[in-house]
Amino acid sequence: MLIHHIETFPLFYRLPKPYGDANGMKMYRTSYLIRITTDAGVEGWGECADWLPTLHKGFRERIIPYLIGKPIVDRSQLVLTLNKWHSRAAAAVSMALTEILTKSSGLSVCDLWGGKYREKVPVYASFQSYSEEPDWQKCSLGAIEKVVAEGFNKIKVKIGGKSIAEDQQHVLSVQALLQGSIDLALDANQSYDIAAVIEWQSLLRKWPNFLWMEEPLQMKRIAEYVMLRNRLSVPLAGGENIEMAADFIPLLSEHALDFITPDPMHVTGIDVYRETLRFARNFGIRATPHVYDGALTRLYALFAQACLEPWSKMGADSIEPVEWDVMENPFTQLISVQPSNGEIAIPRGIGTGTEINLELLEFYQWDGSSYV
Ligand code: MG
Secondary structure (H helix, E strand, C coil), X not given: CEEEEEEEEEEEEEEXXXXXXXXXXXXEEEEEEEEEEECCCCEEEEEECCCHHHHHHHHHHHHHXXXXXXXXXXXXXXXXXXXXXXXXXXXXXXXXXXXXXXXXXXXXXXXXXXXCCCCEEEEEEECCCEECCCCHHHHXXXXXXXXXXXCCCEEEEECCCCCHHHHHHHHHHHHHHHCCCCEEEEECCCCCCHHHHHCCHHHHHHCCCEEXXXXXXXXXXXXXXXXXXXXXCCCEEECCCCCCHHHHHHHHHCCCCCEECCCCCCCCCHHHHHHHHHHHHHHCCEEXXXXXXXXXXXXXXXXXXXXXXXXXXXXXXXXXXXXXXXXCCHHHHHCCCCCECCEEECCCCCECCCCCCHHHHHHCECCCCCCC
């Protein structure tokens, strides 16, 4: 079976109310979907995210001409080649080829990956806590209240974008709202040095419901992570921007983190993503996927988590949660799979067991402008 043609679907949505984290405000959301069709008429979808003009030119002028006529079964070689050109494009192609392979074999993605350990996977509500509103903390608390009412029992808020005093005031207000009944992760997006993290220590000790502190330091500071891990009362998490599975090895072998947070779109393909999860299991370190961009990518992260062995013998919570972006983002609806009581029921059926919403693709199609 050969690749016959590839369609591309660049999507763009300008946010009416920007939101953000320690890296700054987000003014828009984008997504880039591809549909690969074989000479036998089997279709597979893939997804990536980057600056749309770059992705579009790359697919049109280099990636698509290269892939046309290539055998589906050469998936690893094709993805490896594309990885040298654009790793996120490689991730999209790896998803599409995986779906084609499953459909042509009459299997689900989870069947191909050895079968599910569980029918449901927990998700946590992930916030971009900062806004341009005069009282950003009040807006954040209102948004948290809403998702708790919807049934989420784990959330993540941002720190590191304001002064430590202001961020701590926010976290204390969040804790007062949650009353210890909801688990809470903090994400600093690599904003701090060790002295700044230590300023959080007394607050972190007061509450038993902290899930983890994410990327307090630059990820290259492995020795400092090891030091922090020995001093802090909460687990440490990180690694969402790492592209190569091998680059997780120093973090794992030094035991610098309690959780790695690989992203199936940032590593070089869905197979490499699964290797990364296996690495973590072999080192006895947990893996909680980062999936901020992309409903299809998140679905693959959920499949991988469903097929991952438990990290311990400690019961129902022995599978780590997947990130669920709860900020305004119409691309969340591209796939009908949505959480209920903080969990996702893994879709059954051949391939991904779900369909991409073609009307949404049409409605949010990028107009080709350079949107800055
Ligand atoms: Mg993060």
